[in-house]
Amino acid sequence: MANYKIVISGYYGFNNAGDEAMLSAIIQSLRSTFDTPEITVISGSPAKTSWIFDVKAIPRFGMLPIIKSIFRSDLIISGGGSLLQDVTSWKSMIYYLSIITLGVLFRKRVFLYSQGIGPVRYRVIRIVLKHVLNHVDVITVRDKESKGFLERLGVKRRIYTTADAVLSLHPPKLEPGRAILDAEGIPADKKIIGVAIRRWEKKYSWTNDLISYINKIASLKDYAVVFIPMQSPDDRVASEEIAGNLAKENIFRLQGGYTLDELISIIGNCNLIVGMRLHALIFSALMRVPFIGISYDPKIDNFLSLIGLEPGASVQHLDAEKLYNKTCHILEHGMPPKVWDSVQDLQHYAGENANILRRFVETKEETR
Structure with missing residues (x-):
């Protein structure tokens, strides 16, 4: 299986750590499956993606290069994350469906890799999604909710429930993260509560309650609160917007x-992560750092339910006092051992994405 030509589609090249981690996990599995695969990534920043991952990259809206790459490919991977949902944007969902449809029309092998699918609000998009996915080769999803949604939709292809592919990554060493925290002026004698928030335009009063909560945990003796940007510059802007109402200490x-x-590695140096960003929670799980999820999207609830947890709060209802009490409890007692057992199980299932891909390719090769 040398020189296999593979095109990967996803939300790459936008400085979103979760999606870049997903791409890293997919490329890792491809390089363990194929001999010298020729990988092309559709990216918002082709030069940066090419440099970081040592792959060919083409522009996200360069339709001619995309069509040429898909036509010349052996395999199309629609890679991970919450690509097929229309809550964030129905336009982006149509975009990703168009890439998959091109693969189907060109009779290429199409593999949906560790997807989180839904919600899909618009009936016409649900109809298109059903018909397109009934023509792909393999579907793996990261949670049972995504599988249930597709089954209710009428997708007849076999759907494998695995786990978020990021959990298959190898944890990095802690020293680089500690060096960064030192350089950023985080006191070495303080324990760290990491906060990973994002901008969310829907008008709830959650930001006022979040400010009250952060000011309260900042008053804890021996702790420092550190805002960790998972997507730049968006998350830094989110923290800046509330910074004027936060305590200075x-x-x-x-x-x-x-x-x-x-x-x-930075997250690995924290004692607790409080996060809206899904992959802030997943990175915490990977590094065995306790975490609390703030729900703004079903994907947060879905991940937490896989390991027997519920969100500590939501943007619809953020009770600062309740969240503070939960924080203090976890800082004192840690996470229940069963949570880490469940995380270990998810890491096993995450590795199954690569195994399913390998079996699929080998079977196709044998039937040629």
């Missing part, structure tokens, strides 16, 4: 641009 905002391993 023991609250820090990381300012640098970090590699994926550096960011995971």
Whole structure:
């Protein structure tokens, strides 16, 4: 299986740590499956993606290069994350469906890799999604909710429930993260509560309650609160928007641009992560750092339910006092051991994405 030509589609090249981690996991599995695969990534920043991952990259809206790459390929991978949902944007969903449809029309092998699918609000998009996915080769999803949604939709292809592919990554060392925290002025004698928030335009009063919560945990003796940007510059902007209402003591905002391993290492140096960003929670799980999820999207609830947890709060209802009490409880007692057992199980299932891909390719090769 040398020189296999593979095109990967996803939300890459936008400085989103979760999606870049997903791409890293997919490329890792491809390089363990194929001999010298020729990988092309559709990216918002082709030069940066090419440099970081040592792959060919083409522009996200360069339709001619995309069509040429798909036509010349052996395999199309629609890669991970919440690509097929229309809550964030129905336009982006149509875009990703168009890439998959091109693969189907060109009679290429199409593999949906560790997807989180839904919600899909618009009936016409649900109809298109059903028909397109009934013509792909393999579908793996990261949670049972995604599988249930597709089955109710009428997708007849076999659907494998695995886990978020990011959990198959190898944890980085802690030293680089600690060095960054030192350089950013985070006191070495303080324990760290990392906060990973994002901008969310829907008008709830959650930001006022979040400010009250952060000010309260910043008053904890021996702790520092550190805002960790999972997507730059968006998350830094989110922290800046509330910074004027925060206490000045023991609250820090990381300012640098970090590699994926550096960011995971920073999270590994924390004592607790409080996050809206899904992959802030997944990175915490990977590094065995206790975490609390703030729900703004079903994907947060779905991940937490896989390991027997519920969100500590939501943007619809953020009770600062309740969240503070939960924080103190976890800082004192840690996470229940069964949570880490469940995380270990998910890491096994995450590795199954690569195994399913390998079996699929080998079977196709044998039937040629």
